[in-house]
Amino acid sequence: MRLLVIEDDALIARSLEQALSPLGNTVEVFTTHGEGAAALRHDRFDLVLLDLGLPDGDGLELLAALRDRGDTTPVLILTARDAVDDRVSGLDHGADDYLAKPFSLAELEARVRALLRRSQQRSDNRLRYGRLAFDPATGTASLDDTPLALPRRELLLLEGLLLHAGSIAPREVLERRLFGFDEVGSNALEVYVSRLRKRLSGTGLQIRTFRGLGYRLEDAAA
Amino acid sequence: MRLLVIEDDALIARSLEQALSPLGNTVEVFTTHGEGAAALRHDRFDLVLLDLGLPDGDGLELLAALRDRGDTTPVLILTARDAVDDRVSGLDHGADDYLAKPFSLAELEARVRALLRRSQQRSDNRLRYGRLAFDPATGTASLDDTPLALPRRELLLLEGLLLHAGSIAPREVLERRLFGFDEVGSNALEVYVSRLRKRLSGTGLQIRTFRGLGYRLEDAAA
DNA sequence: GGGAAGGTGACAGGTTGATGACAGGTGGCG
DNA sequence: CGCCACCTGTCATCAACCTGTCACCTTCCC
Numbered sequence: 448m449r450l451l452v453i454e455d456d457a458l459i460a461r462s463l464e465q466a467l468s469p470l471g472n473t474v475e476v477f478t479t480h481g482e483g484a485a486a487l488r489h490d491r492f493d494l495v496l497l498d499l500g501l502p503d504g505d506g507l508e509l510l511a512a513l514r515d516r517g518d519t520t521p522v523l524i525l526t527a528r529d530a531v532d533d534r535v536s537g538l539d540h541g542a543d544d545y546l547a548k549p550f551s552l553a554e555l556e557a558r559v560r561a562l563l564r565r566s567q568q569r570s571d572n573r574l575r576y577g578r579l580a581f582d583p584a585t586g587t588a589s590l591d592d593t594p595l596a597l598p599r600r601e602l603l604l605l606e607g608l609l610l611h612a613g614s615i616a617p618r619e620v621l622e623r624r625l626f627g628f629d630e631v632g633s634n635a636l637e638v639y640v641s642r643l644r645k646r647l648s649g650t651g652l653q654i655r656t657f658r659g660l661g662y663r664l665e666d667a668a669a
Numbered sequence: 670m671r672l673l674v675i676e677d678d679a680l681i682a683r684s685l686e687q688a689l690s691p692l693g694n695t696v697e698v699f700t701t702h703g704e705g706a707a708a709l710r711h712d713r714f715d716l717v718l719l720d721l722g723l724p725d726g727d728g729l730e731l732l733a734a735l736r737d738r739g740d741t742t743p744v745l746i747l748t749a750r751d752a753v754d755d756r757v758s759g760l761d762h763g764a765d766d767y768l769a770k771p772f773s774l775a776e777l778e779a780r781v782r783a784l785l786r787r788s789q790q791r792s793d794n795r796l797r798y799g800r801l802a803f804d805p806a807t808g809t810a811s812l813d814d815t816p817l818a819l820p821r822r823e824l825l826l827l828e829g830l831l832l833h834a835g836s837i838a839p840r841e842v843l844e845r846r847l848f849g850f851d852e853v854g855s856n857a858l859e860v861y862v863s864r865l866r867k868r869l870s871g872t873g874l875q876i877r878t879f880r881g882l883g884y885r886l887e888d889a890a891a
Numbered sequence: 892g893g894g895a896a897g898g899t900g901a902c903a904g905g906t907t908g909a910t911g912a913c914a915g916g917t918g919g920c921g
Numbered sequence: 922c923g924c925c926a927c928c929t930g931t932c933a934t935c936a937a938c939c940t941g942t943c944a945c946c947t948t949c950c951c
Contacts, residue, residue: 598928615816617807633931634908641910656908657818658938660809820939848941855942856897863899880896880949 448472448563449491453483453506454498454525459548463496466552467559479503487513487520494562497542498525507540514541521562525550544583551620554610558583574609577652577666581609590650600625601643608654608664617661670785671713674698675705675728676720676747685718688777701725709735710888712835713742713797716784719764720747736763740797743784796831799874799888803831812872822847823865826858830876830886839883 477483499506524545699705721728829846
């Protein structure tokens with residue numbers, strides 16, 4: 448798989464490269480939109496990781512131009528945490544998924560795998576675990592294919608748990624996912640865990656606590 | 670840096686030692702695969718120089734066993750002749766590089782430096798011992814790559830033991846690590862050793878007491 | 892045997908996580 | 922605007938777990 452990373456922060460670019468290369472991918476890095484656009488015109492990639500917030504231009508234009516040419520290469524957008532607008536307009540402009548900084552490498556890998564899988568087999572990139580699924584494209588969770596109406600925070604929590612499906616989602620990661628850097632001043636995370644637990648009761652799924660570490664989504668049957 | 674040399678030819682072993690020690694490394698030499706394997710089970714090295722053609726066993730098996738344990742210590746293979754087969758299967762079995770005898774010391778040094786640099790840069794300064802690993806970056810311990818939920822004090826103790834992997838961790842060092850200068854007024858260390866032992870039971874690892882000295886983490890199999 | 896070092900079960904007190912309740916906020920709708 | 926339903930973060934309270942201590946036992950060594 449050939450991946451193209453368009454990201455100006457050398458540190459982030461490097462960690463992306465180091466995370467994705469071991470999965471058997473060739474990773475190409477460019478630090479400006481101009482270079483990235485040129486690469487996309489002359490070359491074929493299986494996935495593009497695009498940072499919108501680069502100094503030299505509008506990432507959305509790059510994306511729009513790509514789609515106008517009929518190029519359907521999957522694009523995963525990287526945005527700063529609070530830029531919800533970016534995310535939405537990114538998806539509008541034809542992005543396939545988004546990732547808010549800061550993100551964990553596990554999260555990144557999960558998304559990249561999902562996108563690559565989809566582009567290979569035309570299957571969807573929904574995150575699944577047991578009877579649960581989460582579709583990043585529409586931002587909706589579902590249980591047995593029937594949509595779940597979850598409040599925003601609980602949705603974020605569920606998504607965070609699904610991204611770490613099978614392993615423990617660290618407290619800090621979940622906290623950052625729900626509250627960003629807003630430094631919520633109490634046991635808010637526990638509250639949302641509790642609320643989500645209540646909703647999951649009867650679904651055969653449960654959230655297990657790992658003291659000092661975090662939480663893990665589990666099949667109650669196990 | 671700690672280097673392990675497994676090589677039966679005393680002359681070669683000596684010249685390896687003499688070439689590598691001046692670079693600031695501690696070099697341990699063993700002349701059989703059996704001894705080398707034992708050393709690798711009980712101790713942590715930054716690099717292993719492994720001669721495949723030893724009379725007492727198959728070096729590839731040693732290498733395979735090492736990787737099966739999840740040990741990613743860099744291994745540089747030495748082979749007698751320009752045996753391409755050995756080289757290929759060595760790399761297949763998880764070796765990081767290969768050197769054919771006879772080799773120049775300059776070449777050896779260059780390869781060793783490259784491997785050490787790479788392993789350092791891997792920012793993977795996890796401590797390992799057998800199936801156990803501890804990542805100082807996240808402050809988490811794991812067994813076979815699944816995180817262990819350990820209370821703080823037991824985690825500190827485990828970390829202390831891993832820091833001295835292969836050798837005896839002195840009592841006072843461990844006490845200082847667990848309790849700082851708080852001068853705990855009883856047999857608290859023994860209590861935590863006992864608790865950690867209980868948790869390690871069934872993992873194939875054990876904590877052995879050295880009266881008047883301290884404790885050492887050991888592979889129960891040995 | 893006797894003394895010293897270490898091992899371990901039990902316990903009180905502290906800390907972390909879980910959960911119900913509540914007040915303020917937000918957005919829809921007349 | 923006023924009402925209502927619902928989402929959010931905080932707190933009080935409770936449960937689970939961690940921590941250090943002690944008592945008493947085992948092991949080692951003379």
